Amino acid sequence: xxxxxxxxxxxxxxxxxxxxxxxxxxxxxxxxxxxxxxxxxxxxxxxxxxxxxxxxxxxxxxxxxxxxxxxxxxxxxxxxxxxxxxxxxxxxxxxxxxxxxxxxxxxxxxxxxxxxxxxxxxxxxxxxxxxxxxxxxxxxxxxxxxxxxxxxxxxxxxxxxxxxxxxxxxxxxxxxxxxxxxxxxxxxxxxxxxxxxxxxxxxxxxxxxxxxxxxxxxxxxxxxxxxxxxxxxxxxxxxxxxxxxxxxxxxxxxxxxxxxxxxxxxxxxxxxxxxxxxxxxxxxxxxxxxxxxxxxxxxxxxxxxxxxxxxxxxxxxxxxx
Ligand code: ACO
Numbered sequence: 646x647x648x649x650x651x652x653x654x655x656x657x658x659x660x661x662x663x664x665x666x667x668x669x670x671x672x673x674x675x676x677x678x679x680x681x682x683x684x685x686x687x688x689x690x691x692x693x694x695x696x697x698x699x700x701x702x703x704x705x706x707x708x709x710x711x712x713x714x715x716x717x718x719x720x721x722x723x724x725x726x727x728x729x730x731x732x733x734x735x736x737x738x739x740x741x742x743x744x745x746x747x748x749x750x751x752x753x754x755x756x757x758x759x760x761x762x763x764x765x766x767x768x769x770x771x772x773x774x775x776x777x778x779x780x781x782x783x784x785x786x787x788x789x790x791x792x793x794x795x796x797x798x799x800x801x802x803x804x805x806x807x808x809x810x811x812x813x814x815x816x817x818x819x820x821x822x823x824x825x826x827x828x829x830x831x832x833x834x835x836x837x838x839x840x841x842x843x844x845x846x847x848x849x850x851x852x853x854x855x856x857x858x859x860x861x862x863x864x865x866x867x868x869x870x871x872x873x874x875x876x877x878x879x880x881x882x883x884x885x886x887x888x889x890x891x892x893x894x895x896x897x898x899x900x901x902x903x904x905x906x907x908x909x910x911x912x913x914x915x916x917x918x919x920x921x922x923x924x925x926x927x928x929x930x931x932x933x934x935x936x937x938x939x940x941x942x943x944x945x946x947x948x949x950x951x952x953x954x955x956x957x958x959x960x961x962x963x964x965x966x
Contacts, residue, residue, distance in 0.1 A: 684897020
């Protein structure tokens with residue numbers, strides 16, 4: 646049995662930063678409304694493509710691992726904001742990295758995308774099909790945002806995070822995982838005016854991000870908490886064994902509710918939504934990277950991560966660092 650050890654990590658945060666007060670100059674909102682309901686104080690906006698954000702994060706992860714791009718067998722990009730639909734974003738990342746010959750694939754599970762992609766790449770390594778992969782989550786959520794819709798405009802941000810996975814005999818990396826989707830409720834979170842369902846002769850104005858916030862809130866708390874419990878029992882662990890919880894960053898109150906349900910101490914929970922907002926698939930990849938930078942994640946640490954997003958997709962993973 647091979648394992649897929651995480652040997653490198655990196656992130657790319659666009660330098661341009663938008664505070665809540667900045668948003669309040671163009672949208673009828675306030676710092677008080679946004680921060681008290683979501684915990685968000687700022688977000689970063691990208692002026693470069695999703696593929697460029699992804700490439701910077703991936704290159705940093707490769708440098709961290711000491712892996713040359715030509716060693717990569719797979720470039721997997723989790724995104725719901727691809728640079729182009731055809732060819733895939735991962736092929737541009739492959740070209741920019743110089744990862745000649747590596748397989749390339751984009752995967753879209755919205756906010757659960759990074760954990761889904763981590764599961765897929767890990768499974769290929771565990772099966773002995775490949776030896777080295779980079780899993781990148783990259784998003785330009787602010788490209789979707791319709792600034793006329795204040796309920797969604799304040800929530801999102803841009804950014805990317807990446808990890809390098811390498812085949813190992815050591816029991817490290819993703820060791821237990823569960824994912825799923827409650828599609829019967831997919832209408833409570835969707836963008837209706839992009840994709841082949843849209844008449845191609847229709848003029849598309851801004852994106853039409855439809856969501857029912859309070860419903861998503863409840864389902865996200867329950868979905869991520871239950872998924873964590875399932876993965877803990879799969880791994881035959883208890884919460885006391887977990888050193889760090891890295892949840893999807895959609896709303897600080899969602900994170901706090903999960904923390905209360907699971908009874909996890911404050912100092913074990915990675916939170917950075919205040920600075921980045923919701924970067925969809927990228928939140929966990931960026932948060933994982935920052936948890937290492939902050940010294941919360943040390944070699945051998947037991948990490949639990951959970952995500953919830955459009956679909957309604959969900960996932961939880963136990964990672965041995
Ligand atoms: N600024 C000021 N007022 C606003 C804003 C805004 N940006 N947006 C909405 N409002 C108003 C509404 O018009 C409404 O006014 P009304 O009561 O006069 O009709 C009122 O604020 C709604 O306020 P609350 O009910 O207090 O809002 P709530 O507590 O439900 O918070 C929020 C809304 C933050 C969206 C919350 O539901 C949430 O976080 N949901 C889950 C996160 C989510 O849906 N994320 C989308 C991505 S999915 C994911 O990542 C899991």
